[in-house]
Amino acid sequence: MDAGTAAVLGALAGSTATIGAALATGWAQREGARITARSEHRMERRQPxxxxxxxxxxxxxxxRALTSVWGIDLHLTPEPTDQRVRHWGEVARSLESKASDTALAGPAPVSKAAIKISRMAAELNISLGTYRSVVDDGETVLQQEMRRQLLAQATNYxxxxxxxxxTAQSALDDDGSRK
Incomplete structure (x- = not known):
């Protein structure tokens, strides 16, 4: 091989290596910028x-405070007054609204958990209303079963x-660096 061909081949190899290095550097910079942007986006969403x-x-x-007494003992259940039933209903409706906001804020595991809690609160409210409707009949098997159901629901809630x-704490701790 003559000196001219060797020089051309050397220049070609050098330029190919330079182009390859430039492409790799560009890719690495874009990837780094993408990771940084994602992390900043997650941090901006953290406070809201x-x-x-x-x-x-x-x-x-x-x-939970309203229902906690139902989760302690079947025989320590409070009198289900109309006022208490109304108050539970108000809290359940308010919780449903907050659950919608929480579900929209995400991420998916938090949304699912918020919807589950909202549904459980609604079920507790329905059970209390049902219990209230049978409480005036004196101590019955249905009342005992309703108290057991309220105990299980309050414990599960x-x-x-x-x-x-x-789950929410884990979502807030996620800075986007984990994949």
Whole structure:
């Protein structure tokens, strides 16, 4: 091979290596920028989500406080007055509204957990209304069964709320660096 051909081939190899390095560098910079943008986007969404989750948890805790006595003992159940039934209904409706906001804020695991809690609160409210309608009949088998159902529902609701809090905390801790 003569010196001219060797020079051309050397120049060709050098330029190919330079182009390859430039492409790899460009790709790495774009990938780094994409990761940074995603992380910044998640951080920008963190505070609004935090606020929405906090409102939802506050409302869900109101329902837990109202129902906690049902989760302790079948025989310590409070008198289901009309006022108490109305109050539960108000909290359940408010919780449903907060659940919608929370579900829209996402991500999917948090949305599913919020919808589950809202549904459970509505079921608790229905059960209390049903219990209220049979309480005036004196101690019956139906009343005992309703109290058992309220006990199970209140216990499950409390566990679901705890699960939601952990799921929301995990979502807030996700900075986008994990895939």
């Amino acid at each position: 989500r935090h606020d929405i989750y906090k409102e939802f948890i506050t409302e869900a805790n109101r329902m 409390s566990a679901a709320l705890t699960e939601f809090i952990l």
